[in-house]
Amino acid sequence: MRHLTGVYVPGDSVLHRMPAGAKLLGLLAAGTALLLLGSPVALAVAAVAVAALYAVAGVGAAAAWAQIRPLRWFAPLLFAFQLVVADLSGAVTVTLRVVLAVALAGLVTLTTRTTVMLACLERALAPARYVGLDPFRLSLLLSLTLRSVPVIAGLATRVREAQKARGVERSLRAFAVPLVVGALRYADALGEALSARGLDD
Amino acid sequence: MIEFTDVHLRLGERDVLCGVTARLTERRVGVIGANGSGKSTLARLINGLALPTSGTVTVDGLDTRRHAARIRRRVGFVFTDPDAQIVMPTVAEDVAFSLRRRGVPKAEIDRRVQEVLTRYGLAEHADRPAHHLSGGEKQLLALCSVLALEPEIIVMDEPTTLLDLRHSRRIAALVRELPQQVVVVTHDLPLLADFDRVLVLDQGKIVADADPATAIGHYRALLS
Numbered sequence: 001m002r003h004l005t006g007v008y009v010p011g012d013s014v015l016h017r018m019p020a021g022a023k024l025l026g027l028l029a030a031g032t033a034l035l036l037l038g039s040p041v042a043l044a045v046a047a048v049a050v051a052a053l054y055a056v057a058g059v060g061a062a063a064a065w066a067q068i069r070p071l072r073w074f075a076p077l078l079f080a081f082q083l084v085v086a087d088l089s090g091a092v093t094v095t096l097r098v099v100l101a102v103a104l105a106g107l108v109t110l111t112t113r114t115t116v117m118l119a120c121l122e123r124a125l126a127p128a129r130y131v132g133l134d135p136f137r138l139s140l141l142l143s144l145t146l147r148s149v150p151v152i153a154g155l156a157t158r159v160r161e162a163q164k165a166r167g168v169e170r171s172l173r174a175f176a177v178p179l180v181v182g183a184l185r186y187a188d189a190l191g192e193a194l195s196a197r198g199l200d201d
Numbered sequence: 202m203i204e205f206t207d208v209h210l211r212l213g214e215r216d217v218l219c220g221v222t223a224r225l226t227e228r229r230v231g232v233i234g235a236n237g238s239g240k241s242t243l244a245r246l247i248n249g250l251a252l253p254t255s256g257t258v259t260v261d262g263l264d265t266r267r268h269a270a271r272i273r274r275r276v277g278f279v280f281t282d283p284d285a286q287i288v289m290p291t292v293a294e295d296v297a298f299s300l301r302r303r304g305v306p307k308a309e310i311d312r313r314v315q316e317v318l319t320r321y322g323l324a325e326h327a328d329r330p331a332h333h334l335s336g337g338e339k340q341l342l343a344l345c346s347v348l349a350l351e352p353e354i355i356v357m358d359e360p361t362t363l364l365d366l367r368h369s370r371r372i373a374a375l376v377r378e379l380p381q382q383v384v385v386v387t388h389d390l391p392l393l394a395d396f397d398r399v400l401v402l403d404q405g406k407i408v409a410d411a412d413p414a415t416a417i418g419h420y421r422a423l424l425s
Contacts, residue, residue: 008328010328113291113328114290114291114294114330115291115293115294115297115328118294143288143289143290143294144288146290147287147288147289147290147331147332150330150332151284151332154284154332186284186285189280189282189285189286190285190288192250192280192285193280193285193286193288194288195250195273196248196250196273196277196278196280196286197273197288197298197299197302197346197347198270198273198274198299198302198303198350199302
C-alpha cells in the first residue's frame with residue numbers, strides 16, 4: 001500500500017516548494033503533451049526531461065523505481081502487443097507514454113505532503129458548494145479513504161493469518177465473511193470516533 | 202461534574218445498565234467490571250455516544266440527550282482501538298482535524314499541533330503516515346488529538362488493553378499528569394492505584410464504589 005500513502009519524501013527542492021495546485025496543473029499539461037508527442041525521438045527527449053525532474057527532486061533511485069514498479073509486467077506486455085498490432089516505433093511511443101505519465105504522477109506524490117494535496121483539493125472543490133455539496137466533507141471523504149486503505153489491508157492480513165492457523169486457506173467464504181464483518185465494524189467505530197471528535201456539531 | 206440519575210439502557214433484549222445513579226466529581230475516576238458488565242456503555246453515555254433508555258445523564262448540568270454537541274466539545278473520548286479513532290492519513294493532520302472543525306485559524310492550528318506533538322514525543326513523526334506508528338504510538342496520537350482540543354473532561358475506554366507494558370505505563374503516567382477530570386474504564390488494575398475513586402460494575406449495576414484498594418478487592422472477590 002506504499003504507493004497510496006506514505007510515499008512523500010521530505011526534501012527542499014524546487015519541486016517540493018512548488019504549490020500543489022501548480023504541480024497538479026503541470027501534471028495535466030505534461031500528460032496532454034505526452035499524448036501529442038508522436039515520435040519515439042520526441043518521447044526519448046521527454047524521458048530525459050522526466051529523469052532530470054527526478055534528479056532535481058532528489059528523491060533517490062529507490063523511490064523513483066517504486067513509482068513505475070507496478071508497471072513492470074504491464075509495460076512489456078503492452079510493448080509486445082503494440083509490436084504485433086502496430087510497429088516498433090508505435091510500440092516504443094505508446095509504452096514510453098504510459099511509463100512517463102505514471103512516473104510524473106508519482107513525482108507529484110513524492111514531493112507533495114498528503115495534507116497539502118488535500119487542502120488543494122478542498123480549494124479546488126470549493127465550487128461544489130453551489131450544488132449543495134460541502135467541500136469539507138468531500139475532502140474528508142478522500143482523507144478517510146486514504147486512511148482506511150492500510151487499516152483494511154491490515155485486517156485482510158489478520159483474516160488470512162487466522163485462516164492459515166485454522167487450515168482453511170482455500171475457502172473464499174472463510175476469507176470474505178470475516179473481512180466484510182471486520183470492515184463494517186471498523187466503519188461503525190470510525191463513525192463513533194467522528195462523532196466523538198465533533199464532526200456533527 | 203458528571204451525573205447519572207437512575208440510568209437504564211436496553212439494547213434489544215438485553216439490559217445493559219439497570220438503575221445506575223452516581224455523581225462523579227473526583228479528578229480520577231476508574232470503572233472496572235467483567236466483560237459485558239456495562240462499563241463501556243457507561244463511558245459512552247458520558248459524551249452522548251450512547252443515550253439512556255430511561256433516566257438522565259448530565260455533564261456540568263447539560264443533558265446528553267439535548268446537548269450532545271456541546272458536551273462533546275467539553276468531553277474528549279479515547280477509544281480502545283486507536284486505529285478506529287485516527288481518522289486522517291498522517292500524524293499532524295489527525296491532530297489538526299478536530300481543530301479545523303472548530304474553526305481555529307490555520308496559524309494557531311499549526312502552533313497547537315506542533316506543541317502537543319512535541320510535548321508527547323511525537324514531533325518527529327508529524328508527517329509520517331499514521332499506519333507506520335506502533336500500537337503504543339498510535340494510542341499516544343489518539344490521546345494527542347483529544348488533548349489538542351483542551352477538553353475539560355477526558356473519558357478513556359480501555360486505553361491500555363492493546364498496549365505492551367512499557368506503553369501502558371507511559372499512558373498511566375500521562376493520565377496521572379493530566380490537569381483534567383479523567384474517567385477511565387479498564388481491566389488494567391495497576392493503572393487505578395492512585396485514583397480518587399473506583400466504581401465496580403456487575404450486570405449493569407454499580408456493586409461497589411470506593412477507593413481503589415477497597416473497590417479492586419471487591420472486584421477480585423466478585424470474580425473468584
